[in-house]
Amino acid sequence: MKNIIVTGGAGFIGSHLCEKLLNEGNHVICLDNFFTGSRKNIEHLLDNREFELVRHDIVEPILIEADEIYNLACPASPVHYQYNAIKTIKTNVLGVTNMLGLAKRAKAKILQASTSEVYGDPIVHPQREDYWGNVNCIGIRSCYDEGKRVAETLMMDYHRQHNVDIKIIRIFNTYGPRMAENDGRVVTNFIVQDLKGEDITIYGDGSQTRSFCYVDDLVRGMTALMNKDGFTGPVNVGNDGEYTIKELAEMIIELTNSNSKIVYKPLPSDDPCKRRPDLTLARKELNYEPTVHVRDGLMKTIEYFRTTL
Ligand code: NAD
Ligand code: UDP
Secondary structure, eight states: OOEEEEETTTSHHHHHHHHHHHHTTOEEEEEEOOSSOOGGGGGGGTTOTTEEEEEOOTTSOOOOOOSEEEEOOSOOSHHHHHHTHHHHHHIIIIIHHHHHHHHHHHTOEEEEEEEGGGGBSOSSSSBOTTOOOBOOTTSTTHHHHHHHHHHHHHHHHHHHHHOOOEEEEEEOOEEOTTOOTTOOSHHHHHHHHHHTTOOEEEETTSOOEEOOEEHHHHHHHHHHHHTOTTOOOOEEESOOOOEEHHHHHHHHHHHHTOOOOEEEEOOOTTOOSOOOBOOHHHHHHHOOOOOSOHHHHHHHHHHHHHHHO
């Protein structure tokens, strides 16, 4: 049995990861400050003797023992990470440093949840791991994008300088049950608007593209990376089907059979025009393959919101 810390474990992806790690027979310690996560996401795990929940902000140091650390603590939706931009940077610099210090002292493996946002508004398409990206360092998204870039730098420097066993996963847009209703990201906004009979808000003309990964596929990629000896990444994990935001809106309207209308709102600044992962490295090193088609994953997410709204 391994002792595994999941920071951000009460969040959307973190709660699915805690569940998987417990099912595989591990002891899981979830650290979360409940900024965007909620107790509801992990309520079903609280009776499990192998699950510990600690209210903790990773910007503060913590003394605790572990074999592995999955560092997911950080708001992921643009609305939430821009709400307190300075806190977002601190989480990615001070928080990541604290977790790396813990990994170094406890001799634990550590996996950092990085993001496709390190590629910014990409000029290379699809995005491969050796592309250095196109990020505006003074824009409204930079607290997150640059924060995650520094987090990757810190990971590599602790690896080179202190030999810490590190793993970097670059997560592309992931969706599924337990996303917060007020999350502000596109999949939740569209499904919630649609189920409430409200207009669906496309920012810009809807020609920007994203690639949507169902959470079960992502979490499988995460544990595969943690368990792959001698490989640090960074490695892209996601789904390589690419859709315009307008296509996504139309798909959700079709799947729910609703009468919602599409309305157009201004595009926020620095919103990437296109995004799709090149998954060659994940396929080769992790034997990773996304298995859930976007229509099936959306249906499961729609069912979830039908029961929770
Ligand atoms: P989420 O907002 O649901 O989860 C983030 C969790 O971290 C929440 O439970 C929140 O309360 C917690 N948290 C935030 N700041 C903290 C702090 N300082 N100390 C302790 N806990 C803190 O988002 P998510 O979609 O589950 O994302 C999880 C991770 O994956 C994030 O690091 C995010 O950057 C990364 N990621 C997600 C996506 C995606 O599409 N979902 C894409 C790329 C990267
Ligand atoms: N978007 C939209 N309507 C919404 C929310 C988002 O058109 O109600 C767009 C957003 O401008 C972006 C894309 O959908 O182009 C994905 O946004 P999201 O916030 O989910 O994630 P991002 O990939 O931009 O971080």
